[in-house]
Amino acid sequence: xxxxxxxxxxxxxxxxxxxxxxxxxxxxxxxxxxxxxxxxxxxxxxxxxxxxxxxxxxxxxxxxxxxxxxxxxxxxxxxxxxxxxxxxxxxxxxxxxxxxxxxxxxxxxxxxxxxxxxxxxxxxxxxxxxxxxxxxxxxxxxxxxxxxxxxxxxxxxxxx
Amino acid sequence: xxxxxxxxxxxxxxxxxxxxxxxxxxxxxxxxxxxxxxxxxxxxxxxxxxxxxxxxxxxxxxxxxxxxxxxxxxxxxxxxxxxxxxxxxxxxxxxxxxxxxxxxxxxxxxxxxxxxxxxxxxxxxxxxxxxxxxxxxxxxxxxxxxxxxxxxxxxxxxxxxxxxxxxxxxxxxxxxxxxxxxxxxxxxxxxxxxxxxxxxxxxxxxxxxxxxxxxxxxxxxxxxxxxxxxxxxxxxxxxxxxxxxxxxxxxxxxxxxxxxxxxxxxxxxxxxxxxxxxxxxxxxxxxxxxxxxxxxxxxxxxxxxxxxxxxxxxxxxxxxxxxxxxxxxxxxxxxxxxxxxxxxxxxxxxxxxxxxxxxxxxxxxxxxxxxxxxxxxxxxxxxxxxxxxxxxxxxxxxxxxxxxxxxxxxxxxxxxxxxxxxxxxxxxxxxxxxxxxxxxxxxxxxxxxxxxxxxxxxxxxxxxxxxxxxxxxxxxxxxxxxxxxxxxxxxxxxxxxxxxxxxxxxxxxxxxxxxxxxxxxxxxxxxxxxxxxxxxxxxxxxxxxxxxxxxxxxxxxxxxxxxxxxxxxxxxxxxxxxxxxxxxxxxxxxxxxxxxxxxxxxxxxxxxxxxxxxxxxxxxxxxxxxxxxxxxxxxxxxxxxxxxxxxxxxxxxxxxxxxxxxxxxxxxxxxxxxxxxxxxxxxxxxxxxxxxxxxxxxxxxxxxxxxxxxxxxxxxxxxxxxxxxxxxxxxxxxxxxxxxxxxxxxxxxxxxxxxx
Numbered sequence: 010x011x012x013x014x015x016x017x018x019x020x021x022x023x024x025x026x027x028x029x030x031x032x033x034x035x036x037x038x039x040x041x042x043x044x045x046x047x048x049x050x051x052x053x054x055x056x057x058x059x060x061x062x063x064x065x066x067x068x069x070x071x072x073x074x075x076x077x078x079x080x081x082x083x084x085x086x087x088x089x090x091x092x093x094x095x096x097x098x099x100x101x102x103x104x105x106x107x108x109x110x111x112x113x114x115x116x117x118x119x120x121x122x123x124x125x126x127x128x129x130x131x132x133x134x135x136x137x138x139x140x141x142x143x144x145x146x147x148x149x150x151x152x153x154x155x156x157x158x159x160x161x162x163x164x165x166x167x168x169x
Numbered sequence: 170x171x172x173x174x175x176x177x178x179x180x181x182x183x184x185x186x187x188x189x190x191x192x193x194x195x196x197x198x199x200x201x202x203x204x205x206x207x208x209x210x211x212x213x214x215x216x217x218x219x220x221x222x223x224x225x226x227x228x229x230x231x232x233x234x235x236x237x238x239x240x241x242x243x244x245x246x247x248x249x250x251x252x253x254x255x256x257x258x259x260x261x262x263x264x265x266x267x268x269x270x271x272x273x274x275x276x277x278x279x280x281x282x283x284x285x286x287x288x289x290x291x292x293x294x295x296x297x298x299x300x301x302x303x304x305x306x307x308x309x310x311x312x313x314x315x316x317x318x319x320x321x322x323x324x325x326x327x328x329x330x331x332x333x334x335x336x337x338x339x340x341x342x343x344x345x346x347x348x349x350x351x352x353x354x355x356x357x358x359x360x361x362x363x364x365x366x367x368x369x370x371x372x373x374x375x376x377x378x379x380x381x382x383x384x385x386x387x388x389x390x391x392x393x394x395x396x397x398x399x400x401x402x403x404x405x406x407x408x409x410x411x412x413x414x415x416x417x418x419x420x421x422x423x424x425x426x427x428x429x430x431x432x433x434x435x436x437x438x439x440x441x442x443x444x445x446x447x448x449x450x451x452x453x454x455x456x457x458x459x460x461x462x463x464x465x466x467x468x469x470x471x472x473x474x475x476x477x478x479x480x481x482x483x484x485x486x487x488x489x490x491x492x493x494x495x496x497x498x499x500x501x502x503x504x505x506x507x508x509x510x511x512x513x514x515x516x517x518x519x520x521x522x523x524x525x526x527x528x529x530x531x532x533x534x535x536x537x538x539x540x541x542x543x544x545x546x547x548x549x550x551x552x553x554x555x556x557x558x559x560x561x562x563x564x565x566x567x568x569x570x571x572x573x574x575x576x577x578x579x580x581x582x583x584x585x586x587x588x589x590x591x592x593x594x595x596x597x598x599x600x601x602x603x604x605x606x607x608x609x610x611x612x613x614x615x616x617x618x619x620x621x622x623x624x625x626x627x628x629x630x631x632x633x634x635x636x637x638x639x640x641x642x643x644x645x646x647x648x649x650x651x652x653x654x655x656x657x658x659x660x661x662x663x664x665x666x667x668x669x670x671x672x673x674x675x676x677x678x679x680x681x682x683x684x685x686x687x688x689x690x691x692x693x694x695x696x697x698x699x700x701x702x703x704x705x706x707x708x709x710x711x712x713x714x715x716x717x718x719x720x721x722x723x724x725x726x727x728x729x730x731x732x733x734x735x736x737x738x739x740x741x742x743x744x745x746x747x748x749x750x751x752x753x754x755x756x757x758x759x760x761x762x763x764x765x766x767x768x769x770x771x772x773x774x775x776x777x778x779x780x781x782x783x784x785x786x787x788x789x790x791x792x793x794x795x796x797x798x799x800x801x802x803x804x805x806x807x808x809x810x811x812x813x814x815x816x817x818x819x820x821x822x823x824x825x826x827x828x829x830x831x832x833x834x835x836x837x838x839x840x841x842x843x844x845x846x847x848x849x850x851x852x853x854x855x856x857x858x859x860x861x862x863x864x865x866x867x868x869x870x871x872x873x874x875x876x877x878x879x880x881x882x883x884x885x886x887x888x889x890x891x892x893x894x895x896x897x898x899x900x901x902x903x904x905x906x907x908x909x910x911x912x913x914x915x916x917x918x919x920x921x922x923x924x925x
Contacts, residue, residue, distance in 0.1 A: 031712030038719065117700075117758070137711060137747045139718040139740075143789065158506050 010073045020154065021078020026094065027112075028086050032135065036081070039146040045154065052079065055089030058082070058149040059097060062104055077107060078153035084113040084120060092123065099128035106160050108153060133136075188378055188422055190263035192410040195420035197390065198460060200289035201275075203404045207232040207250075207282060209243065213405035215397045215418075221290065223266040225402040237264060238361050242275075251282060259464045262288055270809075274464040278415050283405060287418050301724045305333065306469050310476050319484040326452060326477055331356045333469055334438065334462055336454035340364060341442075343450040346401035347371055350450070352618075358470045361457075364758050367618040376423070382441045383448050384414055386471040390437045392459035393429040416465075417735050436460035438467075440474035444463050444481045451479075466779075478853045493658045500662055504669045508677075513879055517604065518542050526664070527593055528659040530606035542599050547607055550586040555580065557603055560593045567667055569593040572608075580729045582650070590652025594663050596670055608652035615646045635911050636758065669726075689801035699757030703750045710750070714743040749872065756871060764805040771799035771851075774806070778813045782821060791821055794832040800849060802920055808895045815888040816853040822881050823913075824857035831855050854914040860907040868895045868905065892917075 015126045016065070027033045033051060040047060043120075052058040060066040068074035080098070084091035091111065097102045108130040113120070116134050124132050134148070135140045196202050204213035211229045218224050222237070231238065234243055245260050259276035269535045273288035286921040309329040316322035323341040331339040338357035342350045348371030355365040374382075382388065397420045405411045413419040418519035429437055442449045452474055462470075503520060510516030517524060517535045525535045525545050532546035534553055541553050548556065559578055560569050574581040574591045581588060590608030717739045725733055772795075777792050799921035813833070818830040832854040860868060860875065867873050874886040892915070907913035 029708055029712070031715060035711075035715040035719075062728070114704050114711075116754075118762075135708075135711065137714060137744060139715050142715070 020045060020047055021159070022050055022075050023079050023081065024050045024052065024058070024077035025081045026055070026086065026091065027050045027081070028053045031152065032083075033049075035139070035142060036146060039143045041139065042143075043147060043150050045150070047150065047154065048075075049059075050074075053087075053092045055086045055091065059089070060093050066083075066104065078159055080107055080109045081112045081149075082109055084111060084115055085103045086122075092120075095124060095129055096127050108159065111152075112150065188375065188377070190375075190422045190425065191381060191419070192412055193397070194400050194410050194418040194424075196400065196405060196416065196418040197392075197412070197420055198289055198395050199391050199536060200418050202416065203229070203237075203288075204400070204411055204605050205234060205284040205285045205286060205371065206406075209284065211248065212283070213239075213400050213402060215398045222264045222288070234868075236412055244276070246277055246284075246286065250279065259616070261291075263438050266287075269476045271653075274906065276464065280412050280415055281409075283411065283540075285411075285413075285416060287416060289417075289464060290359055291549050302469060302472075304464070306472055309333070309473055313473070313476055313480055317480070317487075318485070320353065322477065322480060322484050324356075326473065327356040329352045330440070330452055330454065330470060330473060331687050333466060334454055334460075336436070336438065336460065337361060338364070338455040340453045340455075341450060342369075342453050344448065348374075349372065353450075364618060367616050369618045373428075378425070379448050381414060382439065382451065383443060383446070385417075386443075386474055386710040387438045387467050388439050388876050389417065389462055390426075390429070391461040393421070393435050393437065394459075433457060438462060439471070441476060441478075441678070442481065449478070449481055450593045473500040489656065489658060492656075496527065496658060496662045498670075499523055500666060503527060503671065505668065507670060508673050512793075512904045518544070524604075525606070528655070528663055530592065532587060532607035533608055534605040534607075535603075537604070538600060543866075545607075546587045546609065548581075548588045549604075552580065552584065553605075559599070560591075560603065560605070561595075561601075564593060567593075567595040568660065568664060570655050570660060573651045575650045585650045589650050592655050592660070594667055596667060596674075604663075608655075610650060611653055612647060612649065613650055615868065617827075621693065628685070638671060682920050685860065695759050698755055700761075703754035703757070706750050707747065708761070710743050710746055712924065713903045714740055714747075717743070745878075749887075750887050752885040752891075753871075756887055756891055756894060759808070759891060759898065764808060764898050766805060768801055768808060769804050769806050770801045771809070774810050775799065775813055775817075778817055779809060781814070782818055786821070791819065792830040794830055794834075796832065796834045799833070799851075801837060802919060806896075806897055808898065809919075812892055812895045812917070813853070815890060815892045819888055820853055820855035820857060822884070823876075824855055826856050829856065845894065850913050850916050850918055852916045854886075854912065857911045859913050860909045861909040862906065865905060865907065869903070 025033060027036065034150055037049065040049060050061065052061055058080075059069045062077075064071055064074050067116060081090045082094060086094070091113065095109055095111070098107065098109055105128065109128075110133060111124050111130040112133050114135050120132060127137050131149075136145055140164050181184070196215050198217055201218050202215040203211055203218075206212055208234050210231065214228065214229050218226055218229060224237065234246065238246070242260070242262055246897050249258075249260065258276045258278075260277065262269045262273040262275035264273065264478070272291040272432075274291050276287045276289070278285055295666045309325075312325045312329065313322055316325050327339040332335070338355065338361055340352045340356075341354040343353045344350050349738045350371075350373065351366050352364045352368045355363060359361065403410070417717055429435070430649040432455070434457065435453040438454040440452040442451060452470075483600060494766075502523065507521055510519060521544055524535075525531065530545070532548075534547050535542045535544070535545045536553070536557050541550060542558075543550060543553075547553075563577075570592050571577060575585045576588055581591075587609050588607040590606075592606040594604045596602035669788060717736045720728070721736050730735070771842040775795070783791070817831055817833070819830065833852070834854075835849040835851045837852050837853055838848055863874055869889050869892075870873070871890040872886040873890075893903050894918070896917045901918035903915065903917040905913060905915050907924065
């Protein structure tokens with residue numbers, strides 16, 4: 010599912026892979042409250058996320074699936090789960106430069122370790138408290154979209 | 170008569186075995202022997218035909234039998250040849266001699282295409298009808314059958330045979346496994362020296378004599394001082410001497426005659442006792458004077474011998490019947506007890522003395538791996554591993570048996586007084602599971618009928634001469650290093666026991682494997698359940714939490730104060746619910762993750778915990794007491810940190826004293842106490858509110874709280890459950906001493922392997 014974002018922006022889009030509508034609703038609420046407009050795309054399943062990134066199937070039209078500047082990925086997804094999606098992204102030379110942040114309920118040390126071994130850029134446990142959640146989201150956005158320099162897509166393409 | 174054996178090579182007692190006693194060419198003089206061709210022409214006669222029937226050998230040789238017997242008797246002989254001669258013997262034969270009609274018992278048999286007719290003069294008044302036979306035999310047979318034991322039967326038989334034959338001495342002589350014979354029953358006239366219990370070496374009855382005893386049920390020597398009578402001509406046909414194996418008159422080996430003479434026996438009769446085609450023993454009859462036994466009486470004796478032979482098997486199987494039954498029932502109890510015990514060793518050891526009774530042993534050793542358990546009188550424990558290893562290499566078909574261990578295992582000489590007899594059962598070679606039973610040495614006195622070492626005489630001309638023993642004086646030998654032999658039934662019980670034990674072990678192992686598998690599966694399932702449930706419960710909970718907040722954010726002004734307060738409660742409840750779920754998740758993870766032991770200074774851990782707790786509650790003045798430094802042990806640092814955190818924070822939390830204190834220390838465990846494998850018992854003590862006794866049993870239950878949620882700082886009620894789990898993961902124990910208002914002390918141990 011592609012969520013409507015601001016009509017025009019130079020801002021790289023944010024891809025959220027999250028199957029829970031309520032969790033997504035909470036995320037969207039605080040992303041929209043952020044002072045910068047960030048184009049938002051959502052996938053509910055792992056396979057769908059891969060189709061989005063590889064521009065296959067329903068996302069064959071490149072206009073429908075722009076390359077995201079950041080991916081928020083849930084681990085427990087129906088079908089192909091987040092662990093597999095992460096592995097595929099980080100093994101792909103073209104995709105692995107996209108920062109991936111795991112946002113999950115799982116605080117299992119095994120999961121945390123495995124994700125970092127696969128090259129995840131951050132592992133965030135979904136906070137229960139909405140205030141904490143709001144703060145976490147805004148911190149993430151400001152860090153990844155304002156503080157950090159990300160590789161530019163065009164430059165990367167040129168290099169390839 | 171002398172029999173010389175020319176041998177420069179070897180003279181030993183077995184030379185007797187080579188004497189050709191079945192072709193002596195001689196007969197005893199109390200009857201005549203005629204050898205006939207199948208057409209009943211006479212080809213060989215005994216020289217005494219002239220004396221007994223008044224014919225010269227020349228008158229008979231080459232002549233048809235008709236020259237001697239009337240046609241009807243010839244017919245009888247011929248019928249005899251067609252049928253089974255045993256059934257018709259003896260024939261009623263009469264021969265005319267000097268106008269007298271001499272009556273004979275005619276005994277016919279065939280041998281190598283020759284007919285042998287033997288005539289024994291018939292006693293006056295001797296009748297041979299079946300009715301009389303039946304009369305005389307009936308009572309004896311009944312007594313034999315009714316005898317309760319083998320020995321009783323033998324006693325009956327000697328008495329009956331004595332009555333029937335009138336011999337001075339009648340004995341039952343039984344062969345043992347080595348071929349030596351023992352007199353096991355005897356009836357004799359009062360003036361004679363008893364032979365009962367005497368043993369005679371195997372060489373007393375040579376192999377070929379035994380063979381003849383097996384062929385003929387009965388052998389009679391009416392007068393051992395007889396002059397043998399030659400057969401004329403020397404050979405009947407060709408150059409072969411006539412085979413007299415089945416002849417009743419066959420002349421006796423001169424060695425045997427000398428033997429009898431030395432024993433003071435003039436007449437002798439032997440009745441064979443045969444079991445499974447093997448000579449089991451003899452009914453031996455001796456008389457100090459010549460004694461002839463008529464053929465009909467011999468038939469009766471033969472019949473008695475045959476009946477007794479048939480009864481041998483029955484009586485032997487009834488032997489020790491009560492003992493066998495007792496063993497069987499003991500075996501049943503044994504198996505019953507084994508099947509209920511946790512391990513092979515434990516089960517057997519519990520049985521204690523019944524393990525000895527099972528085979529009538531005085532000591533037993535149960536080996537299981539390197540463990541050895543002794544019951545009763547056994548060799549010293551230091552000798553057992555070597556003995557077991559020796560048995561291991563010598564055992565066959567899982568069983569080893571000896572009644573004279575020191576003769577085959579010399580080190581046993583040292584403990585032959587308690588372990589001359591050994592019965593060993595191998596349950597498992599791999600696991601070194603053995604049961605050994607011991608019997609003490611019993612000084613046995615074997616009474617030989619004379620020195621059993623047969624002497625060899627060297628004659629004047631340098632020939633070695635075998636001579637039968639001259640002395641039959643009781644000659645006693647003391648046998649050392651022997652125990653009472655293991656009975657066949659005892660060995661059988663033990664063999665059966667093995668298959669029963671193996672059966673039990675297999676089924677127990679099987680069951681154990683099943684239970685373990687099931688346990689493992691259910692544990693894994695439970696963990697997976699707790700984990701999945703916790704995660705999946707959290708998602709909707711987060712939804713409720715977030716949406717409640719959205720409601721307050723978006724519609725706060727419409728909801729009024731009251732509505733917002735209710736939503737706040739809802740939010741608080743979701744947070745509490747999350748705490749519970751997190752505790753559950755944490756608890757389930759404690760059960761699943763491997764603990765990683767590393768050397769840990771417990772003083773550092775406790776110091777850290779105290780620091781953390783004091784920082785979070787700086788306004789509470791608490792006195793921490795550490796009476797002496799804690800040890801350094803091997804444990805999972807993170808878990809032990811949590812363990813102390815939970816115990817110390819509880820100690821602080823549940824305390825309403827103005828001056829709170831918490832003491833952390835350890836005491837030395839009592840090494841005799843099997844419950845704790847750890848040398849230290851750690852404790853966390855406080856002067857807090859304590860726990861009422863009625864609640865002590867439930868404080869470790871998960872989510873069990875003793876106080877209202879808003880009292881004593883709240884909490885999920887998982888803290889002590891987690892403490893218990895951590896202690897269990899460290900193979901220790903945790904317990905509490907407390908009373909309401911009197912403070913609490915939590916004790917715990919962390920297994921022996923926690924030692925550095």
